[in-house]
Amino acid sequence: MYRLILKMAWKNSFLRPARTLLVILMIAISMSMMLGIQGLYDGMVKNMIDKNKRSDNGDISIYAKDYRIEKDLKYRIKNGNEIKEEIKGMTGVRAVIMRIKADGLASTARKSSFASVYGINLTDEERFGKFSEFLKEGEVTFKKRGVLIGLELAKKLKLKVGSKLVFSTQDSSGEINSIALKIRGILQTTNIGLDSNALFVDIKSVHKFLGTSKSEATQISVMLEDDSLKDVLKDKYKDLDVKSFLELQPMIRQMQDMMVIFNSVTFLIVMSVVFIGILGVMYVSILDRIREFGIVLGIGMRYRYISFQILMEAIFVGLLGYLAGAVLGAVILLFLRDYGLDLSAFSDALEMWGYEAIITGTIKLSYFTTTFAAIITASCLSVVIPLIKIKKLNPIEVIKAEK
Amino acid sequence: MIRLENVNKFFYKDEPREVHALRDINLQIDKGEFSLLSGPSGCGKTTLLNAIGALDSIDSGQIYLDEREIGALNEDERTSLRLNDMGFVFQAYNLVPVLSVEENIGFVMRLRGFGDEEIRKRVLEVATMLEMDNKLKSLPNTLSGGQQQRVAVARAVAAKPKIILADEPTANLDSKNSKSLMDMMKELNEKEGISILFASHDEYVMQSVRRIIKLNDGMLVDD
Numbered sequence: 001m002y003r004l005i006l007k008m009a010w011k012n013s014f015l016r017p018a019r020t021l022l023v024i025l026m027i028a029i030s031m032s033m034m035l036g037i038q039g040l041y042d043g044m045v046k047n048m049i050d051k052n053k054r055s056d057n058g059d060i061s062i063y064a065k066d067y068r069i070e071k072d073l074k075y076r077i078k079n080g081n082e083i084k085e086e087i088k089g090m091t092g093v094r095a096v097i098m099r100i101k102a103d104g105l106a107s108t109a110r111k112s113s114f115a116s117v118y119g120i121n122l123t124d125e126e127r128f129g130k131f132s133e134f135l136k137e138g139e140v141t142f143k144k145r146g147v148l149i150g151l152e153l154a155k156k157l158k159l160k161v162g163s164k165l166v167f168s169t170q171d172s173s174g175e176i177n178s179i180a181l182k183i184r185g186i187l188q189t190t191n192i193g194l195d196s197n198a199l200f201v202d203i204k205s206v207h208k209f210l211g212t213s214k215s216e217a218t219q220i221s222v223m224l225e226d227d228s229l230k231d232v233l234k235d236k237y238k239d240l241d242v243k244s245f246l247e248l249q250p251m252i253r254q255m256q257d258m259m260v261i262f263n264s265v266t267f268l269i270v271m272s273v274v275f276i277g278i279l280g281v282m283y284v285s286i287l288d289r290i291r292e293f294g295i296v297l298g299i300g301m302r303y304r305y306i307s308f309q310i311l312m313e314a315i316f317v318g319l320l321g322y323l324a325g326a327v328l329g330a331v332i333l334l335f336l337r338d339y340g341l342d343l344s345a346f347s348d349a350l351e352m353w354g355y356e357a358i359i360t361g362t363i364k365l366s367y368f369t370t371t372f373a374a375i376i377t378a379s380c381l382s383v384v385i386p387l388i389k390i391k392k393l394n395p396i397e398v399i400k401a402e403k
Numbered sequence: 404m405i406r407l408e409n410v411n412k413f414f415y416k417d418e419p420r421e422v423h424a425l426r427d428i429n430l431q432i433d434k435g436e437f438s439l440l441s442g443p444s445g446c447g448k449t450t451l452l453n454a455i456g457a458l459d460s461i462d463s464g465q466i467y468l469d470e471r472e473i474g475a476l477n478e479d480e481r482t483s484l485r486l487n488d489m490g491f492v493f494q495a496y497n498l499v500p501v502l503s504v505e506e507n508i509g510f511v512m513r514l515r516g517f518g519d520e521e522i523r524k525r526v527l528e529v530a531t532m533l534e535m536d537n538k539l540k541s542l543p544n545t546l547s548g549g550q551q552q553r554v555a556v557a558r559a560v561a562a563k564p565k566i567i568l569a570d571e572p573t574a575n576l577d578s579k580n581s582k583s584l585m586d587m588m589k590e591l592n593e594k595e596g597i598s599i600l601f602a603s604h605d606e607y608v609m610q611s612v613r614r615i616i617k618l619n620d621g622m623l624v625d626d
Binding site: 001004007008011012015291292295296297298299300301302305395396 | 453458459482483485486487489490491493495497499500501502506510511513514516558559
């Protein structure tokens, strides 16, 4: 019997082909748009996290206790090199960097601004986060007192490649010390903190400038292949401040949560559209066939068979809409992943908030599975009202009405 | 087989426009009968047919099908009774438009849970009897009115019900088709032994049946 009911449901789904195709199209378009928006939202946050990790914190960062509060050189990791080598040797570790940082004042002949000097090793940084990809102008080199400067800081101090500046700070012994630097490259990491304040200098020069030893560091950052290592590192270096990326960047966590809310709202709106669309088509379709239902009830068809038939009709429409939407959505997502959405017209605003001007999307299987579940649920719910109408149907009324 | 005792039915009961549709009807219809409920429009033919077919309730009296009182059944049991023991033919043919002739004829059998092979054989048998065997794969909308009504009859007959209730089955047919349909129904009644009760005021039906039960103003006036 169920085979025949499925056949009836399938054929009835296309009893008014134009109407059904319109609903399928409506589901497909709204679903594909939703998938595109979801992919973009997630892509924005993913890119931001990726850039932040690559340019600064990695998956996990290690500091001396109190360093993150006091930001003072006296809270530095004394055996940084030893820890770096130890971590490097662990399986599941992709790359490790060691940095030494000091806050101070960057000055030119005309302007000055707060800045932070970061002593880095370019080879390690390249392995850690493809550092050279952040280069906006110039070249990635520290030769001849070279410095790589954050884009916003360069704008603030009106500096170009080849310009000179002086960075002054308190060294490890508490003395005010200065270093003259020549800009070799301008970087744009879209990490707001770095772009507005960072001066990247060769780590050896910074050690010398600050009077610290080569094995000392203010930050050790680790890129992991295996996330479970986070807990291992936290356990191993209990006397240090070991923090995961999201612990260090609570704003990004908030943004992730915000994106979940945005996605959920979009999802809800689209599902409401789907629900109303299917409800409309099912309701009209049932009104069209009310006599047919009355008669089959009259000849002894059970209500549960009719319910099943109507439910399957709605599911068929929802399913076809889903399939069309999934194909269209996949095409949009693939385009957004490979080519991105060029929002260069709003680049200043976007970059100020740490986003790139060209936003690339992400593709997750979960987009398709949750949408599938939601569309099927919406399809099932959309038949509740029509089914109530049929439940109330008195076959005799229909039979009388035909006369 | 069917026995009616003091059956009364009102419409708009206890309202100023109350209609006493069936008045103390006492009637017996035996197995294999080919009978007609006749009378002028509004005399209660269809109301009585619907009451016998467990489609409509009555206000007093009893209706028995093989000593089983229909009035005492709940909605589910009435549905089962209609499915298993009765066949219906309505004025409008009321076929399932998306199913082929073959599927429409086998529809009630399928609802009753007959097997594929049994349905196939029986459908072919009934369709041949009603001269519809060459249209089995056709959809109802490709058939003439007379052919559609024959399919509706075939659907009612196929599952071998105890009784077929046919309400104005010839009302939408021309005289040629009406005669042809009645001949076929008579043949079915004789060959299959299925009781058939009509409600109609059609001349052809009156000429074909073996028993005429006359109603007027809801009362049985002649049998």
